[in-house]
Amino acid sequence: MPELVVLTEQLLAPVPGGTGRYTRELVTALAATAPHDWTVAGVTATHKDLSPAVVTGVAGPRALPLGRRGLTALWERGVHLWPGGDAVHAPTPLAPPSPRRGRSLIVTVHDLVPFTHPETLTRRGAAWHQGAIQRAAARANAIVVPTVAVAEDLHRYAPGPATVAVVGHGVPDALLADVAPAQLHATAVGLGLPDTYVLAVGTVEPRKGLDVLVEAMALPYAPDLPLVVVGPRGWGEVDLAALAKRHGLADGRLHLLGRISDADLNVVLRRAAVLAAPSRAEGFGLPVLEAMAVGVPVVHSDVPALVEVAGGAGVGVRAGDAKALAAGLRAVLDDPASTARRVVDGRSRAEAFTWSHAATELWRLHTRFFEMASVK
Incomplete structure (x- = not known):
């Protein structure tokens, strides 16, 4: 059975914030709406305690052999450490630099604030996010954004060949x-x-x-x-x-x-x-x-x-x-x-925004790009 790996690292962040809520709600909905021939697993960096990344209905979490800082540095330098699975969804720009042959990668970009309002972030945070978003736009199969406004900012500040899909959030x-x-x-x-x-x-x-x-x-x-x-x-x-x-x-x-x-x-x-x-x-x-x-x-x-x-x-x-x-x-x-x-x-x-709808739209993207990657 093909496996969708969701990078659930944000659930282990000191301040998970809105992207942590997005990660948990989305991976839960992805597991609940998975096609009958797919499984869903969570993958994180190495941590002493992985329990905050446990999600009902989702396998894992499995830990990669590096801590968060090491994993971030590795992917930032373009090292192709694949987190496993046949398709990968990164709910934040922390993502592999590109998909492996026969595999697919979709990345969620929540906003272009690192480009439009860098002063509202730390200097290091703004620079890292700028680079990560640009890499994703250049190498991922698709970028998911939550609003048309973000899609327009993406085309303006980080254009790339990746397909861009607008998929809104939901209410828990x-x-x-x-x-x-x-x-x-x-x-x-x-x-x-x-x-x-x-x-x-x-x-x-x-x-x-x-x-x-x-x-x-x-x-x-x-x-x-x-x-x-x-x-x-x-x-x-x-x-x-x-x-x-x-x-x-x-x-x-x-x-x-x-x-x-x-x-x-x-x-x-x-x-x-x-x-x-x-x-x-x-x-x-x-x-x-x-x-x-x-x-x-x-x-x-x-x-x-x-x-x-x-x-x-x-x-x-x-x-x-x-x-x-x-x-x-x-x-x-x-x-x-x-x-x-x-x-x-x-x-x-x-009422037009549900996590079930978001997951269904993402499954369409994942199955489409996985099938495309499999025949190459």
Whole structure:
């Protein structure tokens, strides 16, 4: 039986972030929708503990004979260490430099931020991602991107012969599950949640624009609500508590929850008055989709990918503009009739995005390119 190997290394990263969520949801869906004659396995670099990369229904994880740093350096230098399998899917640009003869390789490129906004990454991180994306575009069979906006950026900054396919993300089942009132209350008490609030979800790092959100919430015409932020600390030393103090956000209005489970996020989302997505750059914007799916109104920055994903169901404001963001949040709360229409449109929009659909589209690509490689 042919085997699809998915590189699940991102599940073992110190801060898996949105690409970690993508990896876990996608490999789960790939295993659930696999053609009857295919198997799916996860492969990582060598780590002391591989348990975070265990995925139900997926074989492995199998560890390659190098740690993450060594594996990254090897592939960066063009060494053809194949991770096994007949077809390989790399959910991030960490990928073999090219497929082996008779094998196929597809790489997901989530965004072109290393080219368009390199200042929002470390210098080393931006340079590595630029090179990895260029190699993938030149040598992989196909590149998968989550939005048309990213496809356009790819053609502009890293053109290559690889086929480019737009395949959106989905909403985890855990966020769509109904929650009993008693459980809603118990989780809210356990997390110390206010009654209602403005919510932001994302890794706390410069690209996410959370500094702008804190500034916006301190303005006199911003919603008089607490701000709840869900997500782990990333790079860049973005200290939201210090920013709140600097901008005069009243004590007790900022709640930092850090990383939480999907079950808890389900509750946190449903209790929010509005989701704020103030990113300076994005390739997709999972929190926007997830909020719309559960009926939470969204205010997002005007970066192209967020505008595309929201599909007109959100309120768009200029990226980096705290005054515009505060006004957008206030407008959502002050105009319940318009907001109710946007919520209905958002739910309808979100229904078009499922992990099952994403996996089905990827299987079409993998089986097509594997068959092509097999006859060469």
